[in-house]
Amino acid sequence: MTTVDALPSAPSADGVELALGAACDHLIGLRSPEGWWKGELQTNVTMDAEDLLLREFLGIRTEEDTSEAARWIRSEQRADGTWANFHGGPGDLSTTVEAYAALRLAGDPAEAPHMRAAAAFVRQGGGIEATRVFTRIWLAMFGQWPWEDLPVMPPELMFLPSWFPLNIYDWACWARQTIVPLTVVSAHRPVRPLPFDLAELRTGRPVRRCLRLGWEGAFGVLDRALHRYQRRPIAEVRRAALRRAAEWVVARQELDGSWGGIQPPWVYSLIALDLSGYHVDHPVMRKGIRGLDRFTIRDGGGRRMEACQSPLWDTALAVNALLDAGLPGDHPVLTEAADWLIAEEIRGPGDWAVRRPGLAPGGWAFEFDNDGYPDIDDTAEVILGLRRIDHPGARPAIDRAVRWMTGMASRDGGFAAFDADNTRTLCTKLPFCDFGAVIDPPSADVTAHVVEALAHERPVGSRTLRRAVGWLLKAQEADGSWFGRWGANHVYGTGAVLPALVAAGVRPDRPCVRRAVAWLEGHQNDDGGWGEDLRSYDDPRWIGRGRSTASQTAWALMALLAADGRSPAVEAGVRWLVEHQRPDGTWDEPQFTGTGFPGDFYINYHLYRLVFPISALGRYLRLRADDAGTPRGTLWPTC
The missing domain is CATH 1.50.10.20 (Glycosyltransferase)
Known part of the structure; x- marks a missing residue:
């Protein structure tokens, strides 16, 4: 790991803008005619x-x-x-x-x-x-x-x-x-x-x-x-x-x-x-x-x-990435994506209603067809995207989704992926269960995405949001990081939680935030990037350690930009992304950074290497523009 004094100087704004523009052009080029995105889900x-x-x-x-x-x-x-x-x-x-x-x-x-x-x-x-x-x-x-x-x-x-x-x-x-x-x-x-x-x-x-x-x-x-x-x-x-x-x-x-x-x-x-x-x-x-x-x-x-397909997840992430990059909310690329997302809203009941029988349906699933199992993580990401798009059908869909998502809070205040209060561990003791997670308890990454969505849709003092923030604070690890259930691993969890806490009103100078920032800075690689090997789920010696990847570097950057955007570690991470970008605008990432079952089953989401760096670079440029007091122009003046 590197030290702050050893980090290289800041990359030029022109170089970052060029990298961001190339990445956005590549992402837009991957869009389907119907307005959605879907990268390969490799297992x-x-x-x-x-x-x-x-x-x-x-x-x-x-x-x-x-x-x-x-x-x-x-x-x-x-x-x-x-x-x-x-x-x-x-x-x-x-x-x-x-x-x-x-x-x-x-x-x-x-x-x-x-x-x-x-x-x-x-x-x-x-x-x-x-x-x-x-x-x-x-x-x-x-x-x-x-x-x-x-x-x-x-x-x-x-x-x-x-x-x-x-x-x-x-x-x-x-x-x-x-x-x-x-x-x-x-x-x-x-x-x-x-x-x-x-x-x-x-x-x-x-x-x-x-x-x-x-x-x-x-x-x-x-x-x-x-x-x-x-x-x-x-x-x-x-x-x-x-x-x-x-x-x-x-x-x-x-x-x-x-x-x-x-x-x-x-x-x-x-x-x-x-x-x-x-x-x-x-x-x-x-x-x-x-x-x-x-x-x-x-x-x-x-x-x-493919073990699964992730068009809803990929589309929500792509939409949020392009918005972070500065694409205006009325751009046809975004409004057409909103058309598709709104049409995919789930309006009927599913197995989740067994635990929440009085809750009205809403939200989105992960796949093209999975109407019985909308999931909370996708719903939060879609809300975060739709709220920034100028579309007449967005607000009713968001309101239904917020009601459903809020109603899916577990008793302890946290949020799981698909169910509420799916926490009975008895079935995990069966001799049948020697592979993969078989229950769906609340996790830090899903709860963080809900907190970030609710911070914009509900008053900061709302009970559901307040309890979810409390859950996150209790879930922080002794070293200052958060465990990542659905992504590898503590870099993913910490990368999700810090932006959520700041969005919910937790001040960046609070000890919980400073400890997390110190953890990220302490686990930055000598090359300026971040990486965490999937063996960290089984062997604590791998926590925060691994070859730098584009997606994990972006997760760390988004956390630091929310909590400490002027850190030298940010400049080094941005430089890593710019210098490792391919000529076609994307990044190489053979590493698997998605998690199906911790310790057993992992995923290489082929769009992760693109959407998360776009979000990180876009947020970085916005912060630099704010510091300079100058408005950001569009990256696509001819669109």
Whole structure:
């Protein structure tokens, strides 16, 4: 890390304006004819491996799909034979097993050098026996793992009322939509053998079952009881539970054929419905299978799947970036984006209403089609953008969204992504839950975005805003930073919270702000940028440490500009962005800086490297213009 005295001099205003103009031109060039933006949402190869396994299970796998997907999977294998969960990360056992199985399905022989290297890594890591439960479920469906050695998730869960522990609404929305179809799969225990065996991935050692105390031990006892029940369920109850689960799944299919617009519930729902008697020609199945094409990217690297798509999020961020850059609120680029955003407003109820039954709907989702699950984070960002655009339909949509968003506050004053008070940790103790977050408690980054939106839409002294600010102050880490739930990691959390606190009226000279500023300045890289490796979620030694990236540098800059805009650290960060910009106006960023599940699943949002630097550079120039007492001109005088 660098010191303030060692930081380089300020970049020229002309150079910053040129960089900002080039970035804005590039961003506007990415806009769709309908007015929205969508960058690729890149994840790891489990999406592609599981897509091939799904198609094999349903009997719809083609040679073309297989060869193209295998080409992509091979291209992502590292020199040591492994596959990682993020760029530059360590090899992951379960991801490597799933990629290996998909390549065997594509015809790659076990004796091939790249397959031998992968198998050696798997065996060294404990073999199939040490993989996560979800990987072993996939293997069990193809006869490569015994169902008896997997935790039982009975479909009778569907009968638990919403107030009872472990009911399906105790799970986060993404987990809920995955668990319900998996209860059907768990009940049927299908086996559709592969034309090969994966013996080379097994160690032969038994799965370790540690004697545990507390809830983990109690659930271990419960799981053994459920295994006995699984062998002889009450026939009428089981049939009714399976019927209810299938009906629940069908009722939540989106217009584009997806479930929640994300991969895990989508593939498991198709499998569950197949086991429930829905043939691949059934309209629900046809729509679900056809919808996967929309999430498929084909290019010179092969065929790869997006785990999700983020047009609402990307459009809101793009709109806010262009506004920060100085594009006027009546510009056609922004008014057309507002047209699209307003048309995407969710006006109907969803699963969130189970916890907030009297709340009127409003807000926005993350995806093109996810009407059952609007999310609070997207809603806050859309509000922040629409309020600055001259559009006659903006104010009614904002008012509805503010009412809904305010009503989604949890009891402790914080805000989660999709649900209110989704904080019961009991389900996290189940032996089934060894991968990813399964509940949706309030987080600092989402709460910060809500605070920033409400600071402009409600009086600063409003109770909801005041309680949310209090939540943020309590959530500050001992080192002065904030944890980032949906972005990597403390740089993201701190980058979201500081602008929100200042917008809500917290003075920049307050100790909470000064401690956060000191943390950011203390974690600036010698090159002037900021970076934080995703290993920081598992290893505290990585907190605030990593190679500089455009998005993370921008997050730090936006925080410092809000709290201490005249710091030498700001000048060095702006210089880093200007000097690392590509000729086309964007930035290189192979690093994953988005978070799906901390510690398990990460995302490279391809627009992050562009929209956040635009916001940071635009805010920097505005601050410099304010200091000089001169008005800023438009960057696009010919528009």
